[in-house]
Amino acid sequence: MNQAFRSFVIFAEMRTGSNLLEATLNAVKGVTCFGEAFNPYMMGWPDKDEMLGVTRAEREADPLPLLARLTDRPGHLPGFRYFHDHDPRVLEPIIQDRACAKIILTRNALDSYVSTRLAWETNQWKLNESETPIPARITYDGAEFRQMQAAADEFRRGVISRLQVTGQAAFWLDYDDLRDADVMTGLLHWLGRPDLERVEPGRDQVPQNPQELARKVANFAAMQDDLRDMDPFQIHRVPVFEPRRGPAVPGFVAADAGRGLLFMPVKGGPEGAIRDWLSGLGALETGFTQSTLRQWKRARPGHRSFAVLRHPLLRAWDAFGHLLARGNPEQREVLRRLHRVALPPEDGLADLAGDRRMAVFADFLAFLRRNLNGQTSLPTHPLWASQTEVLSGFARFAVPDMLVREDRLAEDLGHLARAAGVADAGLDKVAAAPVPDALRDPKLAEAAQAAYLRDYVTFGFDLMP
Numbered sequence: 001m002n003q004a005f006r007s008f009v010i011f012a013e014m015r016t017g018s019n020l021l022e023a024t025l026n027a028v029k030g031v032t033c034f035g036e037a038f039n040p041y042m043m044g045w046p047d048k049d050e051m052l053g054v055t056r057a058e059r060e061a062d063p064l065p066l067l068a069r070l071t072d073r074p075g076h077l078p079g080f081r082y083f084h085d086h087d088p089r090v091l092e093p094i095i096q097d098r099a100c101a102k103i104i105l106t107r108n109a110l111d112s113y114v115s116t117r118l119a120w121e122t123n124q125w126k127l128n129e130s131e132t133p134i135p136a137r138i139t140y141d142g143a144e145f146r147q148m149q150a151a152a153d154e155f156r157r158g159v160i161s162r163l164q165v166t167g168q169a170a171f172w173l174d175y176d177d178l179r180d181a182d183v184m185t186g187l188l189h190w191l192g193r194p195d196l197e198r199v200e201p202g203r204d205q206v207p208q209n210p211q212e213l214a215r216k217v218a219n220f221a222a223m224q225d226d227l228r229d230m231d232p233f234q235i236h237r238v239p240v241f242e243p244r245r246g247p248a249v250p251g252f253v254a255a256d257a258g259r260g261l262l263f264m265p266v267k268g269g270p271e272g273a274i275r276d277w278l279s280g281l282g283a284l285e286t287g288f289t290q291s292t293l294r295q296w297k298r299a300r301p302g303h304r305s306f307a308v309l310r311h312p313l314l315r316a317w318d319a320f321g322h323l324l325a326r327g328n329p330e331q332r333e334v335l336r337r338l339h340r341v342a343l344p345p346e347d348g349l350a351d352l353a354g355d356r357r358m359a360v361f362a363d364f365l366a367f368l369r370r371n372l373n374g375q376t377s378l379p380t381h382p383l384w385a386s387q388t389e390v391l392s393g394f395a396r397f398a399v400p401d402m403l404v405r406e407d408r409l410a411e412d413l414g415h416l417a418r419a420a421g422v423a424d425a426g427l428d429k430v431a432a433a434p435v436p437d438a439l440r441d442p443k444l445a446e447a448a449q450a451a452y453l454r455d456y457v458t459f460g461f462d463l464m465p
Helices: 018-028 057-060 064-072 086-097 109-122 141-167 174-177 181-190 220-228 271-279 290-298 310-326 331-340 344-352 354-372 387-397 405-421 442-449 453-459
Strands: 009-011 031-033 075-083 102-107 173-174 253-255 262-263 304-309 402-405
Touching: 009 018, 009 141, 018 031, 018 075, 018 102, 018 174, 057 064, 064 086, 064 220, 075 086, 075 102, 086 141, 102 141, 109 141, 141 181, 173 174, 173 181, 174 181, 253 271, 262 290, 304 387, 304 405, 310 331, 310 354, 310 442, 331 344, 354 442, 402 405, 442 453
Parallel strands: 009 075, 009 102, 031 075, 102 173, 262 304, 304 402
Antiparallel strands: 253 262
């Protein structure tokens, strides 16, 4: 036996053919698949409460001893099936074990869904040639199908990502491969059994519902109409090439007001105005680490956190002003020389005004589109990174309770303050930044939308601020 693999796992979902694959493997001497060993509702197979000397109660307390017994069987090749809703505590140890061969089994998502629903309806999960299939039809439920498909897709993407990160390859199988003796032979050879000349697929199971979908789905026409709204080729997807951002915890600002307010600033927004408002409510605390922020939160039950969204065009204008007044001269030179931004020489920046300033700003918006699409060597500055990506970075540590809109600042902050138990929020002087008349140009608005399409789609911004 090839010493590279000492065990295997079949990553699959319900009604993908994993029972047939298990039967094929179990027919090979020296190979054993122990069913759904980590299914929380059973112990490998229905009506079993013990496996390899480990009880369900013991597995529930700690699944790793069972994993060790399953995968450490010298001279034998053991394995099991693992679905997205199985015990998550064993997934990372499985991934990290390079001696565990990874098999990924897939099936057409709609066929899998219909087959699952039929099995629920009939309680017939396996069928051999001596048994009679129970006739049934299902009623397609679009929301249920999407939920099932999303869970399976998310799980499979996560497995693939972890395998890529750890430098491992999987053996991919489709439902239609399971009755192909050549493919099954190739699988066993890959698992370390080149001594096997030919592996025949399991014959103790037969297809349960071989009819076309129209005969298995009562509302077939309604299903077709619903599926037309799906987008399997993602033609409406907004491409994302922007670099991922971190949580930016050191920039968070906390105020000891009421039960506690935590401001998670999106750079390029009205940060100064929010800090001024918070300082009027109580003492401010800054310079957090993830550890100290957790402590702050634990000490303040009922606290509220928030971030403020600004219209992308106005935010780009703020970033442009920062670039002119406080930006890096080397950065400005790269913009002039390589990115067709007609910035005047350094000694002329202060005089940039009027129509000329707006023309250079239009150049800057064109640069932002390329920069956020990963088409420039310059890093994406926090001042002009998309708000969608900034908030995604926050979410890697903590999600804000509320996204406040700058154009309704006092109203949203008032609601937030009341939720945090702040009696007098002092919002009479809080207002959105004014929008310069020069920004009310449809061409600038369209350029900003081209640069920040993710933000416009995600947050529903109007074209004009």
